[in-house]
Amino acid sequence: MTDDTARHRFLSVAENRNIQGPYLIICARPGVSKRLADTFLMRLYCKKGGCGDCADCRKVTDGHVDIMRLSAPKVAEFREAISFIAEKAYEGGYKAVVIENADDMTDAAANSMLKSLEQPPKDTVIILQARSASGVLPTVASRCAAVYLAPEKNAVRAIADTLKADDTAAHILSDLSGGYVDEAALLYQDTGFWDARSAVLEICQKLLSQKSMAISAYADCLEANKDRLLPLLSVMQSYYRDIHVYMKTNNKNLIINRDQTDSITNAALHFTSGAISNMISAILKAERRFFFPVNFRLAVEKMFFDMLEEKNRWKK
Ligand SMILES: [Zn+2]
Structure with a gap:
């Protein structure tokens, strides 16, 4: 099947x-x-x-x-x-x-x-x-x-057609849903999702740009969106993956989060690929942790600490 x-x-x-x-x-x-x-x-x-x-x-x-x-x-x-x-x-x-x-x-x-x-x-x-x-x-x-369950072959197209989503949204949804149209539809119809995505992307940028970190405020944001945690962790991975891909290719067309193109191309200039790929690993590690009964707050804060540590360890 x-x-x-x-x-x-x-x-x-x-x-x-x-x-x-x-x-x-x-x-x-x-x-x-x-x-x-x-x-x-x-x-x-x-x-x-x-x-x-x-x-x-x-x-x-x-x-x-x-x-x-x-x-x-x-x-x-x-x-x-x-x-x-x-x-x-x-x-x-x-x-x-x-x-x-x-x-x-x-x-x-x-x-x-x-x-x-x-x-x-x-x-x-x-x-x-x-x-x-x-x-x-x-x-x-x-x-x-x-x-x-296998993803749709022409997922971006299928998502754009089925949901009547614009091109940028279809690319983003295809990435976040792993190419599953039903999953993309759930995100698309979740009215709070896009605001939550913007808030999380802002945190992603701050994690790169700021010296002193408001980790507890970042954790508040994820806690307020507890029931969207997995898609939001995918948003974070997707953003850093865009930076990583752009570093390697210099090709803006490969950026999925097109609404973030400026911040993505800018970050690509200032960080090493080691820092970015290890930050992605820290998110993946946290994602696995959430499949077990964990203290939500501690797990989220640990993820942000790990990400910062990786960023600083791989300074340019
Ligand atoms: Zn019922």
Whole structure:
């Protein structure tokens, strides 16, 4: 299964209450997998077919007694999941276990899952999420129905046509969504997103230009946009990647964040490529951290500190 077919077939499983064993969502963008799994669960739990608005739907994202979420679980955590699904659903419906970052599991943990994957109790759904198929143990993958999500081939065009977005917005959305039109649509329709993007881009510039840093104010900004964290981290990566690409090519046409062209070309003159690429790595590292239960504030501040450290370590 690929693309939209995969997505729709997977969601129709929830609509028809026709669960056939565990599912493995494979997508390079963890945020996209997570959203698809949430949509699936809303369709399963909601009495109105996944309206996204009712108490049942909200519980899917905010915490549901019958849904357990794990990220790259260790053997002991997985044992907890087994006893969790062995009990009856509190609310009388389905039990669900969602395993994010299945490609980061140890072999021991993955092997401890096999029996549950083969014979999950009745009315139980197990959803695994992985960035790539190759990272998942074949014995695990072979027991799951795979849902491959591949980005649209002509994403910029498809996004511009579908959303009636202008060229600049389509380029930006294509980059941030990883080329997934549905994901791009969610960002495009999120009225607060563009303001949040501007605020975050301003922080990106300040991180480069200022000597004394208002890290706590930067963290405030991300905290106020907690539910858009992943796309905003992508905005940051995208901005620094533009600087990096421009450094190497001197080609303005390759800049994705075209509304930032001046600041991008200017930054390219003043920093080393080592500084910029290590700042990007610091963001990526933070992104991975947010898939585990972390202290949000500490994790965000650490990311900004790491970025500054990299910037200063690689001074021109
Ligand atoms: Zn609902």
